[in-house]
Every structure is written in structure tokens, then in C-alpha cells.
Amino acid sequence: MAEYKAIHGFTVQNRTTDPLATGAAGATWASSGNMNDARSGLAGGGPQTAAIAFAGTTDPPESNSAETYNGTSWTEIANINTARTFVGSSTNGSQTAALCIFGSPQSGNTEIWNGTAWTEVNDGNTGRQELGGAGTSTAALAIGGNGNKAVVESWNGTSWTEIADLNTGRHGLSGTGTQTEALAVGGHPPAKNETESWNGTTWTEVNNLNTGRGFGALSGSYVLALLGGGTTGTVTVNTESWDGTSWTEQNNLATARSHVGGAGGTSGGNTSNLAFGGRPPSSGTAATEEWTAAGPTDSIQNIGQVFYRSDTGDMKVTLNVLGTGAWSTGGNLNAGRSGLGGAGIQTAALAFAGIDGGANSKANELYNGSSWTEVGDLNTARYILGGTGTSTAALACGGVGGLALTEKWDGSSWTESGDLNTSRNAHGSAGTTTAGIAFAGNAPGGNTVNAETFDGSSWTEVANINSARDNVSDAGIQTAALLIGGTTPPGDTVKNLVEQWNGTAWTEIADLNTARRSLDAGGTTSNALAFGGAANGALTESWNGTAWTELADLATARGALGGGSQGSSNSLNIAFGGDPDVVSTEEWTVPLATVSFDID
Secondary structure, eight states: OOOHHHHHSSOOEEESSOOOOSGGGGOEEEEEOOOSSOOBSOEEESOTTSEEEEOOBSSSSBBOOEEEEOSSOEEEOOOOSSOBBSOEEOTTOBTTBEEEEEEBTTEEEEEEEOSSOEEEEOOOSSOOSSOEEEEOSSSEEEEEETTTEEEEEEEOSSOEEEEOOOSSOOBSOEEEEOSSSEEEEOOBTTTOOOEEEEOSSOEEEEOOOSSOOBSOEEEEOSSSEEEEOOBSSSBOOOEEEEOSSOEEEOOOOSSOOBSOEEEOHHHHTTTEEEEEOOBOSSSOOOOEEEEEOOOGGGOOOOTTOEEEETTTTEEEEEEEEEOOOEEEEOOOOSSOOBSOEEEEETTEEEEEOOEETTEEBOOEEEEOSSOEEEEOOOSSOBBSOEEEEOSSSEEEEOOBTOSSOEEEEOSSOEEEEOOOSSOOBSOEEEEOSSSEEEEOOEETTEEOOOEEEEOSSOEEEEOOOSSOOBSOEEEEETTEEEEEEEEETTTTEEEEEEEEEOSSOEEEEOOOSSOOBSOEEEEOSSSEEEEOOBSSTTOEEEEOSSOEEEEOOOSSOOBSOEEOTTOOSSSEEEEEOOBTTOOOEEEEEOOEEEEEEEOO
16 A cells, blocks of 8 residues: 555654745744844845845934845945945845945945945936845846936946836835846835836836835845835835735734845845845834745645644644635726626736727727726727637627627737627627637527637537527636526526536536626636626626635626636636726635644
């Protein structure tokens, strides 16, 4: 008989504490050696065990102090030439090659460290303080600054050159990364939650911080970063990690502080970082804290891992547990509309067509997880159409004003493709631009049972649905889809009927708890979410492959709304627009946690 270790890859352990999770999820702050000079408004860089810190203020005056850290203690090194505070730094620098950027008293003064001495080099074009920095001593960025500046300058080892501005001007922001791949995070005034990503050419707004703030300690890379402390108007211990897509709240700092220095280098990502100095409510601090992810000696969590707690006498197992889902507010559409189409996911969605102020619309907007941007319009204005796909490859088919027309989105423009065989509106659609399906709806002769699949250029009729209806919703892919709710004649009776498509035939399955029409849905045939709808426009129901369960309502009741068609489960989705000309967006999230349970 196989042993447990052979099956699962680990043995039953004897422990006195629960195991920690991998990566940032299991990381914690721990106090380390104090700096020699307590101060705030300082900056630095380098990896966690070989960092450098310089400048700042001792309330007052401005400081010219510089120190290096060896993973345990700080050592004073040669002072910078010009005492100052609120400086930027080459966050990816080292103990032998660093850059001190600008600062207060306000100037463009720049100094470079070679491991032995600081040398003044060419000034920046725009003198400023309270700015962010990134890069190395020979390839750096100076980002934003006081006066809510959006200006950004690039350093080539000899001189500064102005490059593309931030989208949002601000001061007190934090920067990290390299000259060609950087993040600009937070700032003032007031406490900002904006995050922007730099690709060497342009700044792009990405998902916001959970807690807006300025003057925090940011370190890592543009895909893996950590922000600790800062001020929201009140000095905070809050810590968040960045995974390249979104920010997640983590374990707090031990000491609340703002105007704090950070280090970790791009190699440290969000699992090996440093916070030093800063300003508690009354004065500067010398405190240093290290952020370190769980290691082998911490018995990193594995799902299904069994261990014995010898201190309590309990046998335990680690499992994934879903929390309680809820809707939260996202960014408003630029144009409120109903009967619109949708595609994509919660952090990268499209909203297109619909009715705006009583007129058919061909507007198209792109969502980045926090805000909507107008992009290329459809060729034909229409409403209550079918929409599916992703934010870079979407399908729009049918609708009032274009009953048979199909258009494909390639990330920059819409192109007309093969028409539907059965003209329709208020129908369902699922899948991709090369493997799509459309079904049900209102056709010229009345409600239709017709279903069609799309191969990227043309539509082919497949097996009919069981119950003709319109104003339906949908979820899934071309070979595994759900048809949800809707209305049937006579009298447009509202239905709770649900049908499932397996690629060959439609089968009636468990009904919704509440009959409704003009709703939206997303997910798969085993994990779906249905929400909104006329008459019962705030209701949300979750599908687990067997039954529907009522969950938390939308904040804004709405029918004829749009949603992200590619939600991978009932744990994440997005709702936007709706009747009458709603502009608001809501995001559905179910938190996931790894926890330990007793084995009875």
C-alpha cells in the first residue's frame, strides 16, 4: 500500500504552530537593528540584506547622513554633499552604486555613490521634492513631485531627459522597478490609491491600492512589489503586496510610520523587503523592519497537508476555504447605457453598444479594473445584442439595429464578419471570437429556439434549445454553456428556466430561485453567477453545477445590464450599466483563504 508521503508529496508533521502560506501571503514583518540616525523623509535601495539609506530630516534640520545595512545592523558611511529631505532614489541600486535624486530644499540636485564617496552630477530639468524614484545609478527615473507634478525624467548616467508624464500628477508617491519597467504608487493630496505601470514608453493606470496613501515604503519590481506604511491623513501600519495585477492586504508593520524608506530590489519582489526610518506621529524613528516570506523551516502550507499539533493534541489539515462574496463599487462608465454588450473579466472588460439617452449607441469602453476608457466604436449602433470574448478579442452579434450583423474586436478596432443565420436580439452568447455560440432571442417571427455556433468567420445551426424565449442571459463556452431565465409568450411570461448545452444537446436543469429577464451572468457550467434583471434587479444567485443559491444583492438594482462574459467561476465577476442609463460598475469577489482545520 502506498504511503501518504508517496501520494501527497509530504509527511505528517509534528508541530507546535500552524504552517505558513507560501510567498507574500505567509510573509511577516520582524524588527531588526536600528539605524544610527533616526530620521524621516529618507530614501534608499538595494536588496534586503545589503541596502543603503541616505538623506532625510531629524525634524529639523535636513540630514546628509548615509548608512548601509548588512541584514542585521547599520553602518555609517560617507555623507552626501548636500543635506536634504524628501528625496528620490535608485530603488534598484546597491551599496556600491546608488543615486540620490533631488529633494528639499527644492532643487534638481543629483548625487551618485560609487561605494566610497558621493559626487554631484548634472541637475534635473525640473527641481522638486516628495517624488518617487526607480532604477539604478546609471539608468534611473524621477517620478512626480510637489505641486502635484506629473513630470517624469530619465537618467542615463550623465544627464536627465524629460519623458512621458504620469496620467495623474501627485506628490508623496512611491516608485520602484527599473528604468523601463516601473511602478508609481499612491501619493497626495488627498491620500491617493492610483497605481501606474511604466513599460519604457507610456504610463498605464492599473488596479488601485486598497488603502490610498502617500509617503509609504515601496520596493520590488513592477510585477511583484510591496508597500508598507505611509499616511492616509493618519500614519498607518497597513501593508499591501502587488502581484502584477492587483493589490492584496497583508500583515501590518509593527511600527506605524510615514515618510519611510524602503529597499528590497527587484529581486526581492514582494517577499524580501525592508522598511526603515520614517515619521511616527511625533518624531523621526530609527526602527528597521524586515518583510520575509515563509521558508522551509516554517513548514509552508500545502493544500491537504496533515500535521499534528503536539501542544494541543490536535490532528489538523490545511484546506482552501471561500469566504462570503460581496459586490464593491468600481469606476463609472463614461456613458450610461442599457441593453449593452459585455466581454472580458473583472480587471479587463469591454462594454459596447446599448441605448444611450434613447438613441442606439456604438460606443465601446475598456475597463482596467478601476476606470473605463473610450476605445474604438462598433461599426453599427445597436442594443440588446450578444457579446462574448475577452477585452482584446471580443464578439458582438445581432441586436436591435443590426439583427444579423456580427463584428469582431481585435483590441483596437471592430471588423464585420459573417452574419447570423437567424436574425435576433435579446439572445444569449458565449465562447470566443473563433469558437462562439448564440442561442434563443427575439427573431422577426417571434421568440426562437434556434442555436448557432461561430468558427471565426461563419455561423452554423446546431441543436435547438427546448424552450423558445428572449431577454435571456448566458455563461460558458461554445461546447459547454448555460441559458438562463428570460421571457416566453404569451404575455412575455418571466421564466426561471435554465438549460445546459454539452456541445450536442440542450438539457433543462435546476431552475433559478427567482424568475427574471434582462439579467446578466458569467462563469462556467459548473460555477456561474447570475445577477440583476428587470423587476428583480438587485438579486444575485450562484450556481455550483447542481443548484442555485441566493447571495448578496447588487448595490444598484438594474436590468438590461452588461457583464464580463469570461468570468472563470462564481467567485469573480463584474456588472456595469443597465436600465435606465446606469453609469455605475460593481465588482463581485469571493475571498479565498487557506486555513487549518481539526480532523475529528
